[in-house]
Amino acid sequence: MSPTMLWRFRPPPPRHDGTGVCWHTAAAAARRHGGMLAFDAEDFHSGEGGDGEIDAFRMRLVRRIEGRILPGCAYSTAAAPLIGKAYENAYGLHPTTLLNVFPLTMAPDRPVDRGPDGRLRAYWFSQTIGLDRGLQSFIRGMAQARTNVTLDIRGSDRWGHGGTLLALARELGIGDRVTLLPLGAPEEMARLAAPYDLGLSLETDITENRRLCLTNKIFTYLLAGIPAMMSDTPAQSTLAPELGVASMLVSLADPQGIALALDRLAAPAMLAQAKAAAWRLGHERYNWDKEKAVLIETVAAAFRDFSPILGGSIGPVIPVTSPSDPAPISTTSSGFTYPGNATYVVQVVMGGVTGTATFQWLRAGQNAF
Numbered sequence: 001m002s003p004t005m006l007w008r009f010r011p012p013p014p015r016h017d018g019t020g021v022c023w024h025t026a027a028a029a030a031r032r033h034g035g036m037l038a039f040d041a042e043d044f045h046s047g048e049g050g051d052g053e054i055d056a057f058r059m060r061l062v063r064r065i066e067g068r069i070l071p072g073c074a075y076s077t078a079a080a081p082l083i084g085k086a087y088e089n090a091y092g093l094h095p096t097t098l099l100n101v102f103p104l105t106m107a108p109d110r111p112v113d114r115g116p117d118g119r120l121r122a123y124w125f126s127q128t129i130g131l132d133r134g135l136q137s138f139i140r141g142m143a144q145a146r147t148n149v150t151l152d153i154r155g156s157d158r159w160g161h162g163g164t165l166l167a168l169a170r171e172l173g174i175g176d177r178v179t180l181l182p183l184g185a186p187e188e189m190a191r192l193a194a195p196y197d198l199g200l201s202l203e204t205d206i207t208e209n210r211r212l213c214l215t216n217k218i219f220t221y222l223l224a225g226i227p228a229m230m231s232d233t234p235a236q237s238t239l240a241p242e243l244g245v246a247s248m249l250v251s252l253a254d255p256q257g258i259a260l261a262l263d264r265l266a267a268p269a270m271l272a273q274a275k276a277a278a279w280r281l282g283h284e285r286y287n288w289d290k291e292k293a294v295l296i297e298t299v300a301a302a303f304r305d306f307s308p309i310l311g312g313s314i315g316p317v318i319p320v321t322s323p324s325d326p327a328p329i330s331t332t333s334s335g336f337t338y339p340g341n342a343t344y345v346v347q348v349v350m351g352g353v354t355g356t357a358t359f360q361w362l363r364a365g366q367n368a369f
Contacts, residue, residue, distance in 0.1 A: 023065050023066075023069055024065075024069075027069050027072075036073075036074035036302060036303075037069075037072060037073050037074060038073055038074055038075050038076065038077075038299075038302065039069075039070055039073045039075075039076040039077070039093075039095075040076070040077045040078075040079075040098065041076065041077065041078040041079065041083055041084070041087060041095060042079045042083075042100065042213075043079070043083065043209050043213055044083045044086045044087065044208060044209045044212050044213070045062050045066065045209070046059050046062045046063045046066060046090065047059075047086065047207060047208030047209040047212065048062075048207055048208075048209045049207065050206060050207055063090070066090070066091060067090075067091060070087070070091050070093060071091055071092065071093070073093070074302040074305070075096065075298050075299070075301070075302040076093050076094075076095040076096070077095055077096045077097070077098035077294075077295065077298060078095035078096070078097055078098065079097075079098065079099060079100045079213065079214060080097065080099075080212060080213050080214040080235050081097050081235075081238065082211075082212040082213075082234055082235045082238065083095070083209075083212050083213060083235075084096070084097055085212075086208075086212055096294060096298045097294075098291065098294055098295055098298070099214065099219065099286065099291055100214065100215065100216040100219060101216070101219040101223075101286050101287050101288050101290075101291050102189075102190065102216070102219065102220065102223055102287060102288055103287060103288040103289055104223075104283065104287050104288075104289050106187055106188075106189070106190045106191070106223065107190050107191070107223045107224070107225075107282065107283065107287075108190065108191050108194040108224065108225070111194070111225040111275060111276075111279050112194045112195050112225065114195065116268055118148055119147075119148045119149070119150055120147050120148070120149045120150070120197050120198065120262060120265065120266045120271075121149075121150050121152070121195070121196045121197045121198070122138070122142075122149055122150065122151045122152070122196065122197070122198045122199075122200060122229075122262075123151070123152050123154070123193055123196035123198065123199050123200065123221075123226070124138075124151070124152070124153050124154070124199070124200040124202075124217075125153075125154040125155055125184070125189060125192070125193070125217065125220075126154075126155045126217075127155055127156060127183070128155055128156050128158060128159070129153060129155045129156065129157050129159075129161050129162045129165070129180070130159070130161055131161050131164060131165075132204050132206055133202060133204070134200070134202025134203065134204055134231055134252050135151075135153065135165055135200075135202065136165065136168060137202065137252040137253070137255055137258060138151065138200060138202060138229075138258060139151065139165065139168055139169050139172065139174070139178060140168075140172065140255035140258075141250075141255040141256070141257075141258025141259045141261075141262060142169075142172075142174055142177065142178075142258075142259070142262070143169075143172035143173065143174050143255075143259075144255055144256055144258075144259035145258075145259040145260075145262040145263055146259075146263050147262055147263050147266040148177070149177065149262050149266075150177045150178070150179070151169075151177065151178045151179070151200075152179050152181055152196070153165065153178065153179070153180050153181065154180075154181040154182070154183065154184060154192070155181075155183060156182075156183050157180060162180045165178065165180075166178055166180065189220050190220050190223040190224040191224070192224075193220055193221055193224035193226060194224040194225060194226065196224075196226050197226060197227075197265070197271060197275070198226060198227055198228075198229055198262075198265060199217060199218075199220070199221030199224070199226050199227070199228050199229070200217070200228075200229050201215060201217040201218045201221070201228050201229070201230045201231070201236065202229070202230070202231045202250075202252060203215065203230075203231050203233045203235075203236060204231070204252065205233060210233065211233045211234050211235065212233075212234065212235050213235055214235050214236065214239060218230065218236075218239070218247075219282070219286045219287075221278065221282075222243075222246060222278050222279075222281045222282035222286050223282040223283070223286070223287060224278075224282070225275055225278050225279035225282060226275055226278055227245070227246045227247060227248065227265070227274040227275060227277070227278045228243070228246065228247045228248075228278070229247070229248050229250060229258075229261065230247055230248070230249055230250070231249070231250060231251070231252050232249045232250065232251050236249065237249060243277075243278075243281060244277055245270075245273055245274050245277045246274055246277040246278040246281050248261050248264075248265065
C-alpha cells in the first residue's frame with residue numbers, strides 16, 4: 001500500500017496582488033497526489049488589510065481564496081485562540097490552537113540574575129523596527145516613570161524608523177536610555193532577551209489581525225525568564241490571566257499607566273517574583289517540547305478520520321527516532337514523549353495489509369511535512 005501524504009502549509013502574508021500562490025500550490029499538490037491538505041494560520045489573513053480601496057480589494061481576494069480552499073482541509077491549526085475563532089466564524093473551520101512557541105534548547109541554561117543596580121532594563125525585538133509597534137507610547141511612559149528605565153530595540157532599521165524613536169527619546173530628555181541593536185539570529189532570541197528585566201509585546205489595533213494575534217515575542221520572553229508587558233488587545237487580554245504576575249497589561253493610550261506599571265515592577269520583590277514566574281511558565285508550559293504534542297495528536301486524528309474513506313483503519317502514532325536525533329523514545333502516562341527532528345509513523349491497515357503514512361517536523365520554524 002502506498003503511503004498517504006499530508007500537505008501542511010502556513011501561508012506567508014498574501015502577495016500584494018492578492019493571488020496567494022502558495023495556497024493554490026499546496027492544494028494542487030494534495031489533489032494531484034491523493035493526499036490530505038492541512039492549514040496552519042499564524043495570522044488571520046483576511047484581517048491583515050488596513051484602510052483604503054487597494055487593501056479592501058486585496059482582502060476580498062484573500063477571502064475568496066480561503067473560502068475555496070480551507071473548507072476542504074483535513075485539519076487546521078491557529079497560533080492564537082481568537083485567530084481560530086475568526087476562521088471558525090468565517091468558514092466553519094474548527095482550528096486547534098497551536099501556539100508559536102520554541103524548543104527548550106533555545107533557552108538559556110539558567111535564569112540571568114544581574115542583581116539590583118537601580119535600573120529596569122526593557123527589551124523589544126523584531127525583524128524590522130517600525131512606528132506601528134507601540135514603542136512611542138512606551139518611550140513616553142519611560143519618561144514619566146520614577147524608575148530609571150532603559151530600552152534596547154533590536155531589529156533592522158532599513159526604513160529609518162529607529163532614528164525617529166531616538167529623536168522622540170531625546171525630545172523627552174531620555175535620549176541616553178534608548179539604544180538600537182542589530183538583528184540577531186532567530187535561534188538566539190531567547191538567550192539575547194535573558195539579561196533584561198522586561199520584554200515588550202505592544203501590539204497596536206491597526207488591523208483586525210493585530211487585535212487577534214499572539215506573536216512569538218511573548219513566548220520568547222517567557223522562555224528567557226523575563227516577564228512581558230503586553231498591550232491590551234483582545235488576544236493579549238485573554239492570555240494575561242494565564243500568565244499571572246509574569247505579564248502586565250497596559251493601554252498604549254495611557255503613558256502614565258505604563259509609567260505606574262514600570263514603577264511597580266521595579267520593586268525588587270515584585271521583579272524577582274515576575275521573573276521566577278516567567279521562567280517557570282516558559283519551561284513548564286509555553287515551549288515547543290510541550291506544544292508539539294498538540295500537533296502530533298492533531299495530525300494523528302486527521303489520519304484516523306481519513307482512513308475510513310480508504311476503507312482502512314488507523315493505528316497509533318509511533319515515533320521513530322531519526323538519525324539526526326538519536327534521543328531515546330520514552331512514554332508517559334498520557335502517551336509518547338516526542339523528540340524533536342523525529343519521523344512519526346502512523347500505521348494504516350487496509351484489506352489485511354499493514355502500511356504506514358509518515359510525517360516529520362523538520363526543525364523549529366519549518367512548517368511543511
